Amino acid sequence: MMTSKIERLDRLVEAGVQARHGQSGSLWRQSLRRMSRSPMAICGAIIVSLFVLMAILGPWIAPYSPTAQTWGKEVFLNQNIFPGPRAENWFGLDHLGRDMFSRMIVGARQTLLVGVVATLIGFLAGAVIGGVAAASGAFGGRWGQRVESVIMRTVDIALSIPMLLLALSVAALLGPSLTTVMIAVGVAQIPIFARMLRGSMLAQAHSDYVLAAIALGVPKPRIVVSHILPNSMGPVIVQATLVLATAIIEAAALSYLGLGNPDPGNPEWGTMLSDAQRFLSGAPQLAIYPAVGIIVTALGFTLLGEAMRESLDPRLRRQE
Amino acid sequence: MLRYTIKRLLQLVVALLGLTLLLFAWFKALPGGPETRMLPDNATDQQREALRQALGLDEPIWFQYGEFLSRIVRLDFGSSLSSGRPIATELADRLPATIELSLWAMAIAIGIGIPLGYLAAKRRGSWLDFTAVSGSLVGICIPVFFLAAMLKVVFAQQLGWLPTTFRLSPGLTYTDITGLRVLDGLLTGEFDVALDAARHLVLPALALASIPLAVIVRITRASVLEVVGEDFVRTADAKGLKPQTIRGRHVMKNAMLPIITVIGLLLGSLFAGAVLTESVFAFGGVGSFVYQATTERDYPALMGFILVIAVSFVVLNLIVDLAYGFLDPRVRVRS
Numbered sequence: 001m002m003t004s005k006i007e008r009l010d011r012l013v014e015a016g017v018q019a020r021h022g023q024s025g026s027l028w029r030q031s032l033r034r035m036s037r038s039p040m041a042i043c044g045a046i047i048v049s050l051f052v053l054m055a056i057l058g059p060w061i062a063p064y065s066p067t068a069q070t071w072g073k074e075v076f077l078n079q080n081i082f083p084g085p086r087a088e089n090w091f092g093l094d095h096l097g098r099d100m101f102s103r104m105i106v107g108a109r110q111t112l113l114v115g116v117v118a119t120l121i122g123f124l125a126g127a128v129i130g131g132v133a134a135a136s137g138a139f140g141g142r143w144g145q146r147v148e149s150v151i152m153r154t155v156d157i158a159l160s161i162p163m164l165l166l167a168l169s170v171a172a173l174l175g176p177s178l179t180t181v182m183i184a185v186g187v188a189q190i191p192i193f194a195r196m197l198r199g200s201m202l203a204q205a206h207s208d209y210v211l212a213a214i215a216l217g218v219p220k221p222r223i224v225v226s227h228i229l230p231n232s233m234g235p236v237i238v239q240a241t242l243v244l245a246t247a248i249i250e251a252a253a254l255s256y257l258g259l260g261n262p263d264p265g266n267p268e269w270g271t272m273l274s275d276a277q278r279f280l281s282g283a284p285q286l287a288i289y290p291a292v293g294i295i296v297t298a299l300g301f302t303l304l305g306e307a308m309r310e311s312l313d314p315r316l317r318r319q320e
Numbered sequence: 321m322l323r324y325t326i327k328r329l330l331q332l333v334v335a336l337l338g339l340t341l342l343l344f345a346w347f348k349a350l351p352g353g354p355e356t357r358m359l360p361d362n363a364t365d366q367q368r369e370a371l372r373q374a375l376g377l378d379e380p381i382w383f384q385y386g387e388f389l390s391r392i393v394r395l396d397f398g399s400s401l402s403s404g405r406p407i408a409t410e411l412a413d414r415l416p417a418t419i420e421l422s423l424w425a426m427a428i429a430i431g432i433g434i435p436l437g438y439l440a441a442k443r444r445g446s447w448l449d450f451t452a453v454s455g456s457l458v459g460i461c462i463p464v465f466f467l468a469a470m471l472k473v474v475f476a477q478q479l480g481w482l483p484t485t486f487r488l489s490p491g492l493t494y495t496d497i498t499g500l501r502v503l504d505g506l507l508t509g510e511f512d513v514a515l516d517a518a519r520h521l522v523l524p525a526l527a528l529a530s531i532p533l534a535v536i537v538r539i540t541r542a543s544v545l546e547v548v549g550e551d552f553v554r555t556a557d558a559k560g561l562k563p564q565t566i567r568g569r570h571v572m573k574n575a576m577l578p579i580i581t582v583i584g585l586l587l588g589s590l591f592a593g594a595v596l597t598e599s600v601f602a603f604g605g606v607g608s609f610v611y612q613a614t615t616e617r618d619y620p621a622l623m624g625f626i627l628v629i630a631v632s633f634v635v636l637n638l639i640v641d642l643a644y645g646f647l648d649p650r651v652r653v654r655s
Contacts, residue, residue, distance in 0.1 A: 153334075153338065154338065156335070157335050157338045157339055157342065158342075161339075161588075161626075161630050161633070162587075162588035162589065162591050162592050162629065162630075162633060163588065163589070163592065164589075164591075164592030164595065165591070165592070165626050165629060165630065168610070168614060168622065168626070169346055169622070169626060171614075172350065172614070172617065172619060172622060173346070173349060173350060245461065249461065249463050252463045252465075252466075253463060253464070253465060253592075253596055256463075256465045256596065257595075257596075257599075257611060257614050257615070258614065258615045259614065273463070273466060274465075277465075277469055280469050280470075280472075280473050281473055281477050281478075284470070284473055287466065287469065287470075291462075291463065291466045294461075294463060295458065295461045295462055295463075296461075298461035299457060299458060299461045302457060302460065302461060303457065306457075
């Protein structure tokens with residue numbers, strides 16, 4: 001099953017592991033130094049920090065309430081009259097006469113929350129599954145290897161199902177809500193994280209310091225938790241950054257399919273974007289603001305993740 | 321190669337069995353069970369029990385799984401709860417549209433992506449390289465349904481260059497052979513049909529191609545950059561081979577391996593994108609069916625779709641892996 005995808009994930013993992021062996025000094029400090037010289041990383045970091053700031057401070061910096069239909073009388077849906085940008089409403093009004101600018105600023109928080117929670121679900125569940133598989137495979141003897149094999153075959157099958165389908169089936173179980181979207185997107189990421197952490201941990205399990213720890217008589221559970229696990233996290237964290245971008249886009253897609261937040265009181269970019277589809281020909285700006293928000297944010301996380309991956313890749317480092 | 325193929329086929333069977341098991345568990349875990357959706361809200365417990373018996377839901381679980389499997393093998397997925405038609409017929413009617421759309425999108429992505437990625441690698445650091453790389457980074461970040469909707473508004477509604485919805489203009493008669501309308505039109509000599517179907521395909525295919533295109537450009541560029549640095553390329557150059565020969569036989573042949581892998585991986589996101597694109601253009605493929613099934617909670621229909629797509633995805637991946645083994649002798653030897 002899926003040898004190709006697996007190989008690719010494994011290669012990524014190896015890249016992270018090899019980087020660790022190559023040079024002395026802290027890997028993270030070295031990568032940080034390299035990243036601070038990369039324009040890609042700087043762009044990504046600026047976008048991400050602005051987005052996070054907006055998500056934290058949103059309700060305090062927004063000029064108006066995001067839910068108050070203050071200008072409701074100025075919008076005429078059937079005549080396609082949506083007042084555009086003007087002095088008091090920088091981004092114009094939405095279909096219920098609410099201030100788009102305030103909705104965008106306040107909506108950043110929910111959008112970030114969806115991305116972070118979904119990624120965390122995938123990361124944690126994937127880490128547990130991958131970690132158990134790797135630990136039992138490396139230290140559990142013959143039975144452990146069987147456990148590992150069963151777990152990983154199941155993960156491989158899940159990997160072979162397209163992500164949106166996994167998300168759709170989870171959403172069908174839970175009914176439409178923002179929580180559903182988070183769980184659905186998160187669950188769809190579990191197999192990737194499980195694969196990556198297992199590969200990364202197995203590579204660490206063969207290293208000299210683990211052998212030394214075994215020789216010193218350190219109990220095996222402790223070797224796994226305090227030696228192998230912390231050293232295996234690099235490539236997984238890189239993946240998490242990239243997944244955050246995917247999660248925000250996927251969440252918007254699920255909202256568009258009607259599985260998102262039915263509560264209009266709490267603005268979120270994905271829901272705003274899918275709501276705006278109804279007025280697309282008359283008022284495309286209603287879709288463009290949240291879409292640009294999503295694209296720029298996803299781009300920020302992608303740039304940051306790619307820059308991190310490059311700074312960890314030993315093949316690219318040699319060129320310096 | 322034969323042993324490798326047989327081994328992969330056996331793995332395929334195991335994977336498919338695992339898949340049906342997962343799907344069965346999923347179907348069992350759905351809230352309320354299928355009988356809730358089929359009965360009116362005020363149904364009595366007696367009616368409920370009768371329906372459960374009629375559906376075989378009171379049998380032991382392993383027996384139900386056996387029934388489930390044997391029905392799947394006979395391609396009997398039950399009837400759609402919203403349209404009442406058999407799901408297998410529904411899917412068979414709609415699959416050609418999705419396949420046609422996906423093929424065109426993939427053709428666009430591969431046809432533009434590989435040459436563009438190659439050029440970007442050849443002229444590393446040029447404006448072309450910069451545009452290709454940044455364009456592909458932005459490309460994967462654009463939600464497909466938004467892009468599809470914007471293309472529709474601009475090119476179909478406002479400029480009026482291309483049709484907004486459906487696969488054919490109303491009033492055109494066509495002969496059905498393969499279900500792929502452009503191909504059918506060409507085969508039967510109905511060139512007006514072929515042209516009209518192609519015009520309907522341009523916008524959805526472009527929208528659907530965006531993500532695969534972005535990914536293929538990046539992987540081609542990276543892969544070519546890696547290969548041109550190899551010693552055998554320098555040797556080929558040193559012994560005076562023509563640049564075209566080096567490009568075709570040495571660089572591209574070796575660079576193709578990761579590209580093929582990625583194309584195989586993209587098929588999954590292509591299906592997902594098709595669901596979203598088709599619903600924007602009312603394209604009448606499997607995608608719109610799923611959109612409808614999702615919004616109306618038509619679980620049997622959704623399950624039939626997931627099964628068909630997952631099976632075709634698993635089979636396509638097998639084909640990609642076999643192609644990989646065919647191109648790269650090392651894959652064969654290792655297994």
